[in-house]
Amino acid sequence: xxxxxxxxxKMPEKEFPRRPDLPSVTLLGTGGTIASRLDxxxxxxxxxxxxxxxxxxxxxxxxICNLTTKKLFGVFSENMAKEQYxxxxxxxxxxxxxxxxxxxxxxxxxxxxxxxxxxxxxxxxSPVPIVxxxxxxxxxxxSSDAALNLIHSVRSAAYGDIAEVQICMFGPxxxxxxxxxxxxxxxxxxxxxxxxxxxxxxxxxxxxSRDKFTYLHRDYRRRDKGRQVKIDPVYDxxxxxxxxxxxxxxxxxxxxxxxxxxxxxxAGTGLGHVNKPLYxxxxxxxxxxxxxxxxxxxxxxxxxxxxYDTGRDLLExxxxxxxxxxxxxxxxxxxWVLAHTxxxxxxxxxxxxxxxxxxxxxxxxxGYLIMQGGLPEIEEFILSHWx
Numbered sequence: 547x548x549x550x551x552x553x554x555x556k557m558p559e560k561e562f563p564r565r566p567d568l569p570s571v572t573l574l575g576t577g578g579t580i581a582s583r584l585d586x587x588x589x590x591x592x593x594x595x596x597x598x599x600x601x602x603x604x605x606x607x608x609x610i611c612n613l614t615t616k617k618l619f620g621v622f623s624e625n626m627a628k629e630q631y632x633x634x635x636x637x638x639x640x641x642x643x644x645x646x647x648x649x650x651x652x653x654x655x656x657x658x659x660x661x662x663x664x665x666x667x668x669x670x671x672s673p674v675p676i677v678x679x680x681x682x683x684x685x686x687x688x689s690s691d692a693a694l695n696l697i698h699s700v701r702s703a704a705y706g707d708i709a710e711v712q713i714c715m716f717g718p719x720x721x722x723x724x725x726x727x728x729x730x731x732x733x734x735x736x737x738x739x740x741x742x743x744x745x746x747x748x749x750x751x752x753x754x755s756r757d758k759f760t761y762l763h764r765d766y767r768r769r770d771k772g773r774q775v776k777i778d779p780v781y782d783x784x785x786x787x788x789x790x791x792x793x794x795x796x797x798x799x800x801x802x803x804x805x806x807x808x809x810x811x812x813a814g815t816g817l818g819h820v821n822k823p824l825y826x827x828x829x830x831x832x833x834x835x836x837x838x839x840x841x842x843x844x845x846x847x848x849x850x851x852x853x854y855d856t857g858r859d860l861l862e863x864x865x866x867x868x869x870x871x872x873x874x875x876x877x878x879x880x881x882w883v884l885a886h887t888x889x890x891x892x893x894x895x896x897x898x899x900x901x902x903x904x905x906x907x908x909x910x911x912x913g914y915l916i917m918q919g920g921l922p923e924i925e926e927f928i929l930s931h932w933x
Contacts, residue, residue, distance in 0.1 A: 562601040564612045569647035569704040571610075573600075574637055575617040576630065576653050576661075604693045606756075611647075611704040623654025623680075626661055628881075632779040634661070635668035638676060639777035647771075648675045648703025650696075655680040655734060655742065658713060662729030663878040664781070666711045666902040673773040675703045676711045678729070682740045691716050691740040698724035698754045706759060708751055709769045710902065716740040717753060726752040728766075730875045730904040733845065746845050747870045747909050765903075780885035785809035787877050789843065790820045796827035803830065808888070809837045809880040812865070813873040818842055818849035819856045825863060832864035837893050839866050839880065841873040846914050866894050869905045879904060 596615055601608055618637055619630060634651070641649055653661055662678050669676060679699035681692035699714040711729035719741045727745045736742040745751075753760040784807050788798065802810060810831065814820055818840040820828075831838055840849045840860065849867035851857030861867075868876050876897075883896045898905070918924060 562613060563608050568610070568612050570612045570614065570645065571648045571650060571700055571703045572641045572646045573613060573615045573650045573652060573700075574634065574641070575615065575620070576626065576634065576651065577620040577622060600696070604696055606693075606697055607700055610697070610700050613700070614646075616641075623657040623661075626653075626657050628781045628783045631661065631664050631668065631781055635665060635777055635779035638665070638669050638672075639775060639779075642672065642674060642775050646674060648700075648706070649677070650699050650703045651676070651678045653678050653680050655682060655715075659732050659734055659743070660874050660878055662711050662713050662727075662732060663872075663875040663904070664882060666729040666904070667879055667882040668777065668779045668781075669711060670776040670778065670901065671773055672709050672711070672767070672775050673771050674709055674769060675706045676709075677703045677706075677726075678711070678713045680715065682716075682738060682742060689740070691721070694721050695724065697756060701756075702726060702752075702754050702759075706752070706754070707761070707769050708766045709773075710751075710767050712751060713743055714754065715743045717750075723753045723755045723760075725750045726754060728763075728903055730902045731872065731906075733872060733874070745913070746872060747913065748903070748906060749910055749913050778882075781881050782808060782884040783881060785811070785877055785881045785884065787811045787813055787873055789813045789873075790815060790824075792821065794821065794824060796824050799824060799827035799831055803834050803836055807836060808884050809893075810839070811873055811876045811880060812838065812840050813843045814840050814849065815843060817847075817853055817857055818851045818860070818867055819854070820860070822856075822859075825859065828860070828865060829863045835888070835890070837880065837884065837890060837897075838864065839868050839876060839894075839897060841868050841871055841876050843873075845872060846870075846909065866897065868897060870909060871904050875904050 607613055618633055638649055658678050658680055677699045679695050681695055683690045695715055702714055713727040713732050714724050717723045717725040727743055727750050731745050731748050732743055733746050734742050735744045749762055751763045751766055786807055788810055842849050848870045851861050851867045883893055887893060
């Protein structure tokens with residue numbers, strides 16, 4: 547006779563010890579399985595979320611803080627949208643009002659950059675760190691980044707000096723340190739690498755390890771429990787990104803106008819360009835009251851539409867460049883701005899006024915470094931530094 551045992555879909559739980567001398571951190575759950583394991587018999591992912599479950603999975607947390615967990619909702623990150631953004635911003639405000647010394651948000655990695663960006667506008671002047679964290683590989687895998695990401699993010703929320711919305715994930719592919727990325731300047735750059743997140747158009751805010759912080763950026767908002775947070779949880783989802791490609795048809799723009807979209811972010815080529823056949827459709831969109839802005843597909847660099855005739859023509863049509871704002875960040879900000887006003891001049895003033903470094907005056911000379919494998923100097927560097 548062959549028997550079987552029912553799987554118990556629950557992580558081992560131990561009582562989370564609390565100490566009066568440690569800071570208080572709240573972990574808000576959105577559905578990402580930052581600490582989980584796979585039941586190979588059933589195929590089910592068993593999440594750890596309560597303080598006791600997390601303590602059972604990552605006991606080091608008890609030496610860092612007094613941890614409180616609250617599950618707001620359970621969605622895959624691709625299903626994050628207006629409802630979740632608004633609820634998350636309000637929950638952050640509630641935790642700050644209740645005296646939390648820092649906040650960690652467990653989140654799926656696929657759209658973590660979008661959530662970090664919108665929270666940077668919905669939650670302003672935070673007195674404490676707000677740290678989004680996820681994992682590329684589940685906790686049952688030997689190469690998992692889940693536990694260390696959680697340790698780094700909780701340390702950053704509890705003791706870090708950066709009171710902004712930030713993303714905490716692996717720095718290199720090894721586990722030497724994590725990086726803290728500003729919420730408006732970060733993008734997921736690889737589908738599976740643990741070091742998938744990269745700061746774009748700037749350098750990371752800081753390095754974090756188990757025992758220290760190394761601050762890389764001087765310009766950040768510092769922790770100050772006396773500062774009053776501003777929670778502004780509004781969002782208009784009648785916006786979209788139009789990723790330009792050669793031969794794009796004007797009827798795509800016309801369809802957006804017909805469907806009553808209020809804002810279009812163009813990810814243009816080069817310095818911010820699209821083809822001439824789109825001009826009449828874009829002009830019709832602007833005349834219909836649609837707010838159209840320009841970003842660049844290159845991610846690095848600025849929309850400089852005054853350089854070539856193409857760009858100047860678009861400026862005359864009413865297309866407004868957003869300098870080096872990332873396309874995804876521009877989408878999030880435009881959705882937030884349009885929930886405040888539909889006045890075109892005010893929309894464009896707000897879009898071009900930097901709130902959380904979404905636009906920077908210059909990009910650092912040592913920021914744009916793309917290592918191309920196979921080049922002799924790169925191979926030499928890797929052999930000498932990448933232990």
